[in-house]
Amino acid sequence: MANAFLGVVAGVFGLMFGSFLNVCIVRLPADESLVRPRSKCPKCGHAVGWRDNIPVVSWILLRGKCRHCGDAISLQYPVVEVLVGLVWAAPFWHYGLTDTALKAALFGTILLGIGITDARHYIIPDEYTWGGLVIGLLLGFLHGLSGFLTALGGAATGFGLLLFVAWAGKKAFGKEAMGGGDIKMMAMVGAFVGWEGVLLTIFGGALLGTLIFVPLNLGKKDRLVPFGVFLAGAAGLTLIFGDAIVDWYVRYIHGL
Numbered sequence: 036m037a038n039a040f041l042g043v044v045a046g047v048f049g050l051m052f053g054s055f056l057n058v059c060i061v062r063l064p065a066d067e068s069l070v071r072p073r074s075k076c077p078k079c080g081h082a083v084g085w086r087d088n089i090p091v092v093s094w095i096l097l098r099g100k101c102r103h104c105g106d107a108i109s110l111q112y113p114v115v116e117v118l119v120g121l122v123w124a125a126p127f128w129h130y131g132l133t134d135t136a137l138k139a140a141l142f143g144t145i146l147l148g149i150g151i152t153d154a155r156h157y158i159i160p161d162e163y164t165w166g167g168l169v170i171g172l173l174l175g176f177l178h179g180l181s182g183f184l185t186a187l188g189g190a191a192t193g194f195g196l197l198l199f200v201a202w203a204g205k206k207a208f209g210k211e212a213m214g215g216g217d218i219k220m221m222a223m224v225g226a227f228v229g230w231e232g233v234l235l236t237i238f239g240g241a242l243l244g245t246l247i248f249v250p251l252n253l254g255k256k257d258r259l260v261p262f263g264v265f266l267a268g269a270a271g272l273t274l275i276f277g278d279a280i281v282d283w284y285v286r287y288i289h290g291l
C-alpha cells in the first residue's frame with residue numbers, strides 16, 4: 036500500500052515534469068531559452084496564466100482551446116504530461132523509494148523527450164544526450180566506483196559502436212546514415228543500461244525500425260529515418276526487460 040501511495044505522489048511530480056518536458060520539446064529544437072519568456076499562446080500572444088498551466092487539468096477545463104482567442108491547444112501537451120506522469124508513477128510504485136525507481140523515471144523522461152523531438156524535427160538536442168549522460172554517470176556513483184565505471188563503460192560502448200556504424204555506413208553508402216545526435220544519444224543510453232544494454236538497444240532499435248518504419252514508407256524515396264525514435268523505444272524496453280533477456284540468453288548458450 037505504501038508503494039501505491041508513493042506511485043501516486045511520483046505520478047503528480049511526473050505530470051509537472053511532463054509540463055516542463057513540453058517546454059523542452061517546443062523550445063530546445065529552436066535553441067530558445069527554457070525559462071524566458073513565459074509560455075504564451077502562439078496565435079494571440081496572451082501569456083498563459085498559472086490556472087491555465089496546470090498539467091492535464093487545465094487542458095480539459097479549457098476543452099483544448101486558448102482562453103483568449105479560442106485557438107486549439109495541441110493534444111501533445113496533455114498527452115506528454117500523462118506519459119511522463121506514468122513514467123514516474125510506475126517505477127516508484129513498483130520499486131518504492133529507491134535509486135532504481137529514480138533512474139527509470141529520469142531515463143524514461145529523457146527518452147520521451149528524444150523520441151518526440153526526433154520524430155518531429157529529426158534532431159536530438161544535446162540537452163538530452165550530454166545532459167542525460169551526466170545524470171547517468173552520477174547515478175552510477177550511487178553504487179560506488181564500480182557503479183560509475185559500469186556506467187562509463189556503457190557510455191564508451193554506446194559512443195564507440197555508433198561512431199563505428201556511422202563511419203562504416205558513410206563508407207558503404209557514401210552518405211550520412213546516422214547523425215551525431217544518435218551517437219551522443221547512445222553514450223547517454225549506455226550510461227544508464229551498461230554495455231550489454233547498448234547491444235540490446237541497437238539490436239532492438241534496428242528491429243523496431245525495420246518492423247515499423249519500412250512498411251510505413253514503402254515506395255517513398257529518400258525518407259529520413261528518425262532512428263532516435265526507435266533507439267529510444269528499444270532503450271526503454273531494455274531498461275525494463277534487459278536483465279531478463281540477458282539471463283535467458285546466457286542460460287540458452289549454456290544449454291547448447
Ligand SMILES: [Zn+2]
Pocket residue numbers: 076077078079080081101102103104105106
Ligand atoms: Zn490565444
